[in-house]
Amino acid sequence: MNATLRRAAAVLAASAAAVSLAACGSAEQAGGNGGSDGKNGDRKDGPLSIGLLLPEDQTARYEKFDRPLIEGKIEQLCPDCTVTYVNAKQDASVQQQQMNSMITKQVDVIILDAVDAKSIAGSVQAADDAGIPVVAYDRLAEGPIDAYTSFDNEEVGRVQGTALLEEIGEAGGDGQIVMMNGSPTDPNAAMFKKGALSVLEGEVEIGKSYDTTEWKPSEANKNMNGAIAALGEENIVGVYSANDGMAGGIITALKEADFAELPPVTGQDAEIAGVQRIVAGEQFMSVYKPYRPEAEAAAEMAIALARGEEPEAESTVDSATTEGVPATLITPVALTVDNLEETVFKDGLYTLEEVCTPEYRTACEEAGLM
Known part of the structure; x- marks a missing residue:
């Protein structure tokens, strides 16, 4: 294909995408959603699907405290929400596959405690490309994360x-x-x-x-x-x-x-x-x-982001790739x-x-x- 044909094809593809998106937006508006635009292009007022990815099970805290506290707060705030939980068992490549699975399932938001903050950046980018916000939990993952909660x-x-x-x-x-x-x-x-x-x-x-x-x-x-x-x-x-x-x-x-x-x-x-x-x-x-305030902050941030709202945060932090991430830091x-x-x-x-x-x-x- 010569350069002229390639340019023409690109214009046609972009036009088709724009028409498709416009039609999708019209359908959503016709459905009476009534919400404001969020990262995923639509404020969701009903049940949410939330992905929870924890890094390992050698440290007792994750299964004994973090998981039940996060799930409990989500159930309190959104009884109809569902949580899909996975544990990477300290394997960074497994966690990347788990992230990709969450993206394929089109969850509304992901809470991520990274095994390897650097290697997970590509998966965080893929979530961002798919319009899925990511809350970095306990560890400041790289890539375009939307919020962060941890300790100082x-x-x-x-x-x-x-x-x-x-x-x-x-x-x-x-x-x-x-x-x-x-x-x-x-x-x-x-x-x-x-x-x-x-x-x-x-x-x-x-x-x-x-x-x-x-x-x-x-x-x-x-x-x-x-x-x-x-x-x-x-x-x-x-x-x-x-x-x-x-x-x-x-x-x-x-x-x-x-x-x-x-x-x-x-x-x-x-x-x-x-x-x-x-x-x-x-x-x-x-x-x-105290794990409870950290876990509850993650749940609150995730639900807010999935609903197209700004997460409540006390400050901001910079990762190696992203500046000004809304953050809640708990005092040890x-x-x-x-x-x-x-x-x-x-x-x-x-x-x-x-x-x-x-x-x-x-x-x-x-x-x-x-």
């Missing part, structure tokens, strides 16, 4: 770093700490690390620092064994662990080494195993992130044995019976919880 992730790192410095005290001047950071494919991990370093650098020597693939406790355990061998147990005065799962692997390595007393270890997520280690004195602290809380009652128990995250099992009953009594 640099503040999480600062909370962890500050607690660790205060606990090691003067010992920090004579020893070193080990940093066990999160997965390099998770943009939150970089923000946790940045926040922690803003507090730790210049105050304590960082003997070893690791990025831990897929947040695996087994890899954190292996890395900690390597750090102990390289630095010597007598020189390690504390461990920055970016989350509770890795803290478990780290503490196993510390307990198997020749430490007269375990050095303080940080964490994040207030997983029940982490809370129990805090009660037992094996893990110094975690970061309590340092969790220690001293404030368990006013945080995880008061908010109903766990019951006393769930934490103070027979194995931890004595520790709970000594901590004044029973």
Whole structure:
């Protein structure tokens, strides 16, 4: 086909598309929708189809808290809405396929917690091309996302770093700490690390620092064994662990080494195993992130976007690809044995019976919880 014919064909295709779209718009108007135009070209006042994509099931929070809280809020706000849920089980390529499936099903909106924030960008673009808004949940995915809700992730790192410095005290001047950071494919991990370093650098020597693939406790355990061998147990005065799962692997390595007393270890997520280690004195602290406001913000943003409305947001954030994304950021809380009652128990995250099992009953009594 020569250039003239190609141009003619392009004009005819564009004209046909315009006629088709106009006819579609006329049909919708004739149907009495009465709504304003949204991203998908039509405000939907009735039931919605919502795709929910979570990244993995190794961390307890996603199945125990995030999913039921998001689904519960959606049911409260929109009883006739349906949620299609999938979990990528830490496989970025699987999540891309799941996104493509949601687009094929023509869901009205997607809530996405990305396995790999960078590699999912093409799928986010495909959703955008299909007129499907995307709410980035917990992790700031790349691509043209429409809203974002998470915690102030640099503040999480600062909370962890500050607690660790205060606990090691003067010992920090004579020893070193080990940093066990999160997965390099998770943009939150970089923000946790940045926040922690803003507090730790210049105050304590960082003997070893690791990025831990897929947040695996087994890899954190292996890395900690390597750090102990390289630095010597007598020189390690504390461990920055970016989350509770890795803290478990780290503490196993510390307990198997020749430490007269375990050095303080940080964490994040207030997983029940982490809370129990805090009660037992094996893990110094975690970061309590109240999941309910984060989950409910995601549900509210998703429904607003699907209905062609602007999502409520307290601020904006910039990703590597998109500027000015409407965002709601939740403040994290340092969790220690001293404030368990006013945080995880008061908010109903766990019951006393769930934490103070027979194995931890004595520790709970000594901590004044029973």
